[in-house]
Amino acid sequence: MxxxxxxxxxxxxxxxxxxxxxxxxxxxxxEVALAVTVAIVGALLAGALPLAAxxxxxxxxxxxxxxxVMEPVDRGALVQIFALAALIFLGAGLHPAGPYFxxxxxxxxxxxxxxxxxxxxxxxxxxxxxxxxxxxxxxxDEAHPLTRGALRFFTYTTLGMPFILFAAWLIESSAAxxxxxxxxxxxxxxxxxxxxxxxxxxxxxxxxxxxxxxAPPLATAFLTSVMRLPVVFLLLKLxxxxxxxxxxxxxxxxxxxxxxxxxxxGALFVFGQQNLGxxxxxxxxxxxxxxxxxxxxxxxxxxxxxxxALTVRGLGLWLWALGLSELRREASDNAFATLHxxxxxxxxxxxxxxxxxxxxxxxxxxAGFPPRWALLRLLAEQTPVLAAVLxxxxxxxxxxxxxxxxxxxxxxxxxxxxxxxxxxxxxxTYTVAVAAVLVLGAFPQWLLPSLTLAAAFPRLGP
Amino acid sequence: MTDLLISLAxxxxxxxxxxxxxxxxxxxxxxxxxILGVQYVLAAVLxxxxxxWQVAAVKAIVGLLVVVILGLTGQGVVTGRRAARQAxxxxxxxxxxxxxxxxxxxxxxxxxxxxxxxxSVATWYLVAESGYAxxxxxxxxxxxxxxxxxxGLLGLGLSEEAMNVGIGLLMVLNGFELLYxxxxxxxxxxALLAAVNFGVALAVSYAVLVPxxxxxxxx
Numbered sequence: 001m002x003x004x005x006x007x008x009x010x011x012x013x014x015x016x017x018x019x020x021x022x023x024x025x026x027x028x029x030x031e032v033a034l035a036v037t038v039a040i041v042g043a044l045l046a047g048a049l050p051l052a053a054x055x056x057x058x059x060x061x062x063x064x065x066x067x068x069v070m071e072p073v074d075r076g077a078l079v080q081i082f083a084l085a086a087l088i089f090l091g092a093g094l095h096p097a098g099p100y101f102x103x104x105x106x107x108x109x110x111x112x113x114x115x116x117x118x119x120x121x122x123x124x125x126x127x128x129x130x131x132x133x134x135x136x137x138x139x140x141d142e143a144h145p146l147t148r149g150a151l152r153f154f155t156y157t158t159l160g161m162p163f164i165l166f167a168a169w170l171i172e173s174s175a176a177x178x179x180x181x182x183x184x185x186x187x188x189x190x191x192x193x194x195x196x197x198x199x200x201x202x203x204x205x206x207x208x209x210x211x212x213x214x215a216p217p218l219a220t221a222f223l224t225s226v227m228r229l230p231v232v233f234l235l236l237k238l239x240x241x242x243x244x245x246x247x248x249x250x251x252x253x254x255x256x257x258x259x260x261x262x263x264x265x266g267a268l269f270v271f272g273q274q275n276l277g278x279x280x281x282x283x284x285x286x287x288x289x290x291x292x293x294x295x296x297x298x299x300x301x302x303x304x305x306x307x308x309a310l311t312v313r314g315l316g317l318w319l320w321a322l323g324l325s326e327l328r329r330e331a332s333d334n335a336f337a338t339l340h341x342x343x344x345x346x347x348x349x350x351x352x353x354x355x356x357x358x359x360x361x362x363x364x365x366x367a368g369f370p371p372r373w374a375l376l377r378l379l380a381e382q383t384p385v386l387a388a389v390l391x392x393x394x395x396x397x398x399x400x401x402x403x404x405x406x407x408x409x410x411x412x413x414x415x416x417x418x419x420x421x422x423x424x425x426x427x428x429t430y431t432v433a434v435a436a437v438l439v440l441g442a443f444p445q446w447l448l449p450s451l452t453l454a455a456a457f458p459r460l461g462p
Numbered sequence: 463m464t465d466l467l468i469s470l471a472x473x474x475x476x477x478x479x480x481x482x483x484x485x486x487x488x489x490x491x492x493x494x495x496x497i498l499g500v501q502y503v504l505a506a507v508l509x510x511x512x513x514x515w516q517v518a519a520v521k522a523i524v525g526l527l528v529v530v531i532l533g534l535t536g537q538g539v540v541t542g543r544r545a546a547r548q549a550x551x552x553x554x555x556x557x558x559x560x561x562x563x564x565x566x567x568x569x570x571x572x573x574x575x576x577x578x579x580x581x582s583v584a585t586w587y588l589v590a591e592s593g594y595a596x597x598x599x600x601x602x603x604x605x606x607x608x609x610x611x612x613x614g615l616l617g618l619g620l621s622e623e624a625m626n627v628g629i630g631l632l633m634v635l636n637g638f639e640l641l642y643x644x645x646x647x648x649x650x651x652x653a654l655l656a657a658v659n660f661g662v663a664l665a666v667s668y669a670v671l672v673p674x675x676x677x678x679x680x681x
Contacts, residue, residue, distance in 0.1 A: 064650040126654045133661030140672045147669040151627050154665055155618060158631050161658070162638040169645050 003061035004049055005068040008078065008113035011045075012038055012106045020103035032093035035102040039086035042109060046078035068117040073457070077233045081112055084226045084314040091218050091318060094429060095325035098141025098216065104134045105222055115230045121241070122168035124234050125161040125194065128227075132157035135223055139215040149210030153223065156204050160197030167191045171242070184244050191238065191245070192254060198231050200288055201258045202265050208288075209269075209281025213334055217277075217321035224284050225314035232291065232310060236303070239295075240457040249298070256296030260386060262289025267393035270400055276324055276353065277334035279400045280317075283360055286393045287313060293386065294375050301378055303457060308371035312440065313360055315367050319433050320356030323349040326426060336407035343409035344418035348430040350408050354401055359437045361397040367437045370444035467510040467518075474507040475602045482613040483578045485629060486620070487571065491536045494629060499529040501610075505636050508606050512599065512644030517652055521639065524656040528632065528663040532625070535667035539625075539674065574620070581612045588612075596641060603640055610637025628666030635659060 015038040022031040051059040051070055060069040085105060092101055111131040115124035132154050139150035170187035177183065197204050212220050239246040266286035273279040287309070294306035324334065326349035331338045343350040355366065362372025372394070379387035411418060440446060481501040488494055502525025510518035585608045589595045595604040614633030617626060639655060 064653070065648050066650040123651070123654075126651070126658060129658050130654075130661045133658075133665040136665035137668055140669060142672070145673040147624055147672060148622060151622070151624055151666075151669055154662075155627060155631060158658075158662065159634065162634075162642070165638075165642060165646070169642070 001055055001058045003068070004051055004057050004059055005070045005113070005117040006061055007045060007049070008042060008070075008117075009068070009110050011042060012108075012110040012113075016103045016107040016110075019106055020100075023099050023103070028096065029093070031102055032089060035089040035106050036086050036093070038106055039082045039089055039109065042082035042113075043079050043086060046075055046082055066123065067119040068114065069119050070117055073233075073237075074116045077116055077229055078113060080311060080314070081226055081229050082109060084229075084318070085109055085222070087314070087318050088218055088222050088226065088321070091221075091322045091325070094322065094426065095218065095329075097218055098138070098143070100137035100141070101216070101219060104137040105226075108134050108138075108222075108227065112227065112230045116233060120168055120172075121234065121237050122164050122171070124230065125164035125198075128198065128230065128234075129157055129161040131227060135219075135227060138219040138222060139211060141216065144214060144216050146214040149207050149212070149214045152207035153211055156197045156200070156207060160194045163190045163194030163197070167194060188245065188248070188251070195231075195235055196258065199228075199235075199258075199292065200262075200285065201292070202261045202285075205262065205265070205285050205288075208284050209278045212281035212284065213275060213277030217324040217328070220277075220280070221314075221317040221321035225317045228288075229310060232306070235295070236457050252296050252298035254296075255292050256386075259289040259292030259294075259296055260389060262286065262292065263390055263393045265289075267389075267396040270393075271396045273400050274336045274403075275334045276327075276336070276339065276404055279397070279404065280320060280357060280360075283357060283397045284317075286390075286397065287360055289393075290372070290375060290390060293379065293390065297378055297382060299378070301374070305371050305374040305378060308374065309368070312367045312371060315433075315437055315440070316356045316359035318356070319352045319359065319430075319437060322433065323352030323354075323356060323430065326422070327353065336404055339404075339408050341408070341411040341416065341418055343405065344411065345421050346426075347420060348422050348427045350405070352430040352434060354405055355434050355437055357397065357401050359441070361394045363394075363398065365438060365441045367440035369441050467507060467515060470507050471511055471600075471602050474504045475606050477501075477504040478508065478606045479582065479609060482610055482633065483582075485633060486578050486613050486617050487574050491539075491625060492533075495529050495533045495536065498532070498629060498632065499526055501633075501636065502526060502529065505606065505610070505640055508603060509640055509643055512603060513647060517643065517647075517649075520652065520656065521643070524659050525636070528659050531660070531663040531667055532628065535670050536625075538671050541674075577616055577620075578613065581616050582609065585609045585612045596645070599641065599644055603644065607637045607640035610634065610640065612637075624666055624669040628662060628670070631662050631666070632659065635662065 015034060019031050019034050022028075022034060050057055051072065059071070060067055062068070089102060089105065108131045111127045111134070115127040115131070118124055118127065136147070136150045136154050139153070140147045167187045167190035170183050170190060174180065174183040174187065195201070200208055208224070211223060215223070239251070245251055262285050266282045266284075266289060270279055270282035270286070273282065291306045291309055294302045294309065296302070326346055327339055327342050328334070330342060330345070359366035359368040362368040364373075376387050376390060379390060478501060481497050481504065484497050485494055485501070488497070503522050506518040506522035506525070509521060585605065589601070589604045589608050595601070595608075599607075610633050614630045614635075614637060617630035617633060621627065621630075635655075635658065642655075643652070
């Protein structure tokens with residue numbers, strides 16, 4: 001019998017070297033096609049593969065005392081991971097990326113799947129760490145040689161891993177010594193420190209604006225959408241599995257506090273930005289904060305809002321990355337001053353960047369609006385001040401987007417005549433992508449299936 | 463064999479302190495790689511008190527391979543710097559204020575010495591006095607593990623240069639493994655932590671080398 005988890009571990013890992021070989025041979029289109037195909041096949045298998053169908057498929061396998069299990073709750077996360085990766089890899093077809101972007105990205109998919117499957121599930125931290133090491137290869141290349149953001153991200157992930165592993169040991173020790181409550185207290189602190197580092201909680205957020213500014217935009221999108229999903233799912237599984245954690249009101253208080261801190265800091269710092277990359281970095285700090293706030297509510301509705309936000313944010317990020325990659329063909333950096341007038345030369349790309357960012361912050365009619373609206377309503381019911389804080393943060397990002405649009409549509413000289421220069425393929429791609437964001441905003445019920453994931457975490461909430 | 467390794471515990475602990483301090487104080491890459499290699503071997507000697515010696519040997523081998531990876535990277539950087547220097551001499555000679563911008567201001571040695579001493583004293587207090595030591599482990603392992611973590615974090619805080627970050631991270635991981643390997647003896651975890659060490663070495667090597675990559679090579 002073939003173990004279902006093994007398929008998701010082996011398929012991308014086998015494809016990654018092939019993709020790199022295709023790159024070495026200069027067969028760029030074949031490279032992109034293979035990476036996209038692997039991601040799409042992974043998404044389809046994740047959605048349709050039976051977990052246990054004797055005598056063909058079983059749902060688990062073991063290696064040297066550790067088990068890899070695929071559960072129904074993993075399906076949704078896997079589909080999202082592979083589907084978002086397919087979109088981003090497709091974007092790499094439009095805007096050629098560095099030589100390691102696609103091979104490393106494909107290899108990372110295997111590690112993220114392993115992070116979802118491994119039992120005890122806190123050992124996921126090791127796979128997330130190895131994935132972070134591979135991500136460094138995506139975040140810097142010949143055209144983007146600045147590595148500060150990549151190294152900070154990697155440093156924080158590396159420092160977060162030991163806390164999670166120690167927490168796993170403390171939890172095991174607690175099971176052997178049920179009378180020692182101190183072990184669980186220490187495990188809670190270790191988990192708090194580990195997840196603060198992994199989820200870029202303030203003050204460990206500094207890699208986000210740096211990576212968004214220095215790294216290739218598509219790599220930033222991959223890092224902050226595809227690679228964040230397993231971390232949030234790990235947190236949810238943890239809360240679901242351990243009642244001593246999920247029924248502790250202090251845990252939800254800490255999540256709410258961390259989320260609020262991120263939203264406030266992001267709002268303050270994004271306001272003065274004059275750079276499309278850094279603006280997105282701080283918008284992401286706000287977005288992460290909003291997800292933590294939703295989880296911190298400690299209600300099923302909060303978890304649903306967080307999961308829905310996780311589902312749709314990838315689309316906005318992808319759109320932003322596609323558009324910015326197009327703009328970066330003509331500009332040396334992401335500063336508004338450098339991008340002056342590009343709105344006339346590449347109007348579709350600029351629209352994609354703006355719509356992507358506005359969708360991420362949850363502007364009405366965008367795909368990001370329904371989950372953000374749900375969160376605002378929940379916050380308004382419980383703590384209206386926090387709803388106001390989140391609304392102010394969204395406005396802060398909106399102001400920066402408008403300022404950026406003003407700069408992008410203002411020619412360097414008043415008499416300058418600028419002709420549109422976008423290819424037909426780029427125009428069609430951006431139009432379809434923007435339309436997808438608007439359609440999902442108009443018909444949010446199409447996202448409802450993803451919300452049913454919350455049913456798989458029945459024990460969440462104090 | 464076991465008796466010999468136990469008798470080497472104290473010298474190994476002292477050696478670990480010296481290597482950790484030297485890695486924080488020194489700047490020459492080649493020397494630091496050699497010291498890091500020694501540190502991995504000493505850590506393996508110390509860890510053999512708590513795990514079977516074969517596991518300790520594997521950790522030493524992994525560490526030495528990591529040092530080899532970093533050493534090869536250092537070699538690549540020397541070549542890259544030489545090429546960059548030649549190119550700069552012919553076409554891009556720094557002028558005026560640009561010269562000032564390229565100057566590097568290093569944190570001076572006295573500050574680093576004081577920081578290492580403070581870190582070491584804090585580690586001693588943390589382990590021996592405050593009760594934060596892991597009760598299931600011998601004092602020497604606790605001291606060594608926490609010392610490497612503290613001085614590794616110090617190294618991370620003092621520099622953002624990729625190789626320094628890498629050496630700091632490897633020190634932190636080395637310290638963590640000293641504390642973790644005895645409590646989690648699973649072979650899978652040993653193998654995965656080895657993969658993590660290789661991952662750190664490769665990622666750091668890439669980050670160190672990428673500024674020297676020739677533009678247009680990938681196109």
